[in-house]
Amino acid sequence: MKLLRNYALLAVLFSFAFVACSKDDDKPSSSSHKIYFKAIASEGSDISVAVYGYDGKVTTASSLSGTTWTSPEIEVPAGAISANAAVSADGASNTSTLKLQLFVDGELREEGTSSGSVLSASVSYRF
Template sequence: MKKSKIHQTIQYTLVVLVTAILLGFTASCKGDDDDDTPARKSHKVVFKAIASAGSNIKTAVYGYDSTNTTATSLSGTTWTSPEITSPAGAINVNVGVNATGSSSASTLKVQIFVDGELKKEGTSSGEILSATANYTF
């Protein structure tokens, strides 16, 4: 029972940490206000996570700029977000996924697909897995 509470606490802490990091990326980009910036357009975005055999994906935080969605109570070794459309003014997209691994050799990979094209990947390894990726348009 105690192990379960510890894992829940660690997972919650990781979700909060990943969210804070992703929001920090967004905040650091909002100050870039060049007049030479080309016109931005909307994009179709999909996020994916792939964990090694025996691992279990638990939580995902994904979105654009500071608009994020949290998916909880996930399970299994793969996860794919619903397709989202980032608005024309969006600066970046980000994803953070937490999972538990079966051993120290376990891995987790997150991917960002923009308009059907793989743009960014992030990885993690170990028994407590937390992978993030950020892509700027």
């Protein structure tokens, strides 16, 4: 179960690299943004790992516990292309849920969900 969760997070980390790569037709944001991520798991579940950041600047928070987690607010500089995050949790049952939210400049912009006993939710947002 933990091995599956670790593989899911590894896959998300690799996706950061591909999303962070700029294409010729990408137009970077012309202003900075403040972002943060929030994860909410159903009762009895346990959030364990979060990977979050923007472009190639990624932070991993491990050894987490509980049903909620909020990242520190991050100042994303002008010119950034995308913000991404993934969170893993152990569900209490097959009906457990995990919701991951991305807030940009105080507004909810993206939301990802997962359900089951092994939970892994992700979000991605292009500026």
